[in-house]
Amino acid sequence: MPENKIYLPEGLRPCAPLTPALLRDALEQETILEAPVERCDGSRALHISLGPIDGLIPREEAISPWISGASRDIALLSLVGKPVCFTVTSLAADEKGAPHALLSRRAVQEKALDHLLETLEPGMLLTCRVTHMESFGAFVDIGCGIVAMLPIERISVSRIPHPAARFRTGQKLLAAVLSIDRENRRFTMTHRELLGTWMENASHFSPGETVQGIVRSIREYGAFVELAPNLSGLADLKEGLKEGDRVSVYIRSIRPEHMKVKLQIIQRLPPPIYPAPLRYQITDGKLERWVYSPPSYEKPPVVTDFTASEISGSDADIIS
Structure with a gap:
């Protein structure tokens, strides 16, 4: 079982219709909810439809300030039309007397980060969701909008020109923690070990x-x-x-x-329409040492040592 089942990536938690009674329970129990952002207003507050009640995430509660790029407007504007996690911080009525809920995404992210930093170790498997891709790698949500880096050379053994050759934005996948920078609160992931020797x-x-x-x-x-x-x-x-x-x-x-x-x-x-489906050989547990090479391989083995976050052997051995 992946280790982030409590704090799932955004987009993987059911978005069930919410009643006033369910929202009151969520407020009391600090339940994590999820719903798509309907719009971002001029003050950069996020508006969310919660069924019969309108929800509002003020700008200062939309993204925790420690997240890279959180202060930029695009970080908020890009959330429109996408699901986000949040907790209910208050229930009241607006100036017209209509029910109104104040929400916080930041509170969920801070709890998720504290939990991930405290519990994760190299080799642990996580459920992830691709948020965006660059030539050097894919960025994946590992829990409630916490984004980790998946370098392109860690996506698969077979070399690819761009992560889009393997993934699609929004795709759900599995990845293992390669390393943790606790001081800077950053995670680096690896994916190729899960695809088999x-x-x-x-x-x-x-x-x-x-x-x-x-x-x-x-x-x-x-x-x-x-x-x-x-x-x-x-x-x-x-x-x-x-x-x-x-x-x-x-x-x-x-x-x-x-x-x-x-x-x-x-x-x-003819060219493929979509990247080929992924076939995972490993779907749970914790990796400590992964050996790609066959036992009979005549050269030094290609190894990922999660206890040292190091790789031995040469990538040239893999494809040549």
């Missing part, structure tokens, strides 16, 4: 099969074709081939002792 991925393929793949890298001596996010093979070059092409490939051989898959490209295929 070389042998776990290679076991889904057999010599003589023809399967689909994506060209991830073109070198003078051949093209690396991704068969799965954690498994690539080498094929001879084909005229007109480009990185990102979807192809059908014939599997010539699978050699665990060299960690190599030899392929032959049959033809180019």
Whole structure:
């Protein structure tokens, strides 16, 4: 079971219709609720529809100040149309006598951060949600709007040009804590270990099969074709081939002792509409040491040591 089940990422908590009685209970019990932001007014307060009652998150209660970029208007404007977590801080009537609820997202975020800093350790698995992506990695919500970094080289063993080749914004995924900077209250995540070892991925393929793949890298001596996010093979070059092409490939051989898959490209295929679904080999527990390489591998193993937050072995060994 992932370790952030109490403080789920925004967008993963049910948004049930709320009655005045349920809101009063939420106020008394400090229950975490979630609903989409309807609009952001000129004072940068967030307006939320709570069924029969209007909710308001004042600007100072919308984002905790320790979050990077919290003081910028775009941090608030970008929340419109998206679900946010909050607690009810007061119930009253507005100037027209209509029921009115004051809400705080900041209070939830501060509780979530305190909990994550106190309980998380490297190797623990979390449910995450992709918030946005840059060329260097994906930013993922690990609980109530707390955003962590997932570097591009930690997304999968197979190298990708951009996180959008693997994820979509808003996508739910699993990731493991790689490191924690408690002084600066930052988390770095890793994802590729959950997608399985070389042998776990290679076991889904057999010599003589023809399967689909994506060209991830073109070198003078051949093209690396991704068969799965954690498994690539080498094929001879084909005229007109480009990185990102979807192809059908014939599997010539699978050699665990060299960690190599030899392929032959049959033809180019139409491009995929969406990134391929993720197949996780690990979905719960705590990782301490993950070895990607097969036991028979003739070079030093490719390892993630979560107790030291270090990686041994070379990424070049993985794809070459």
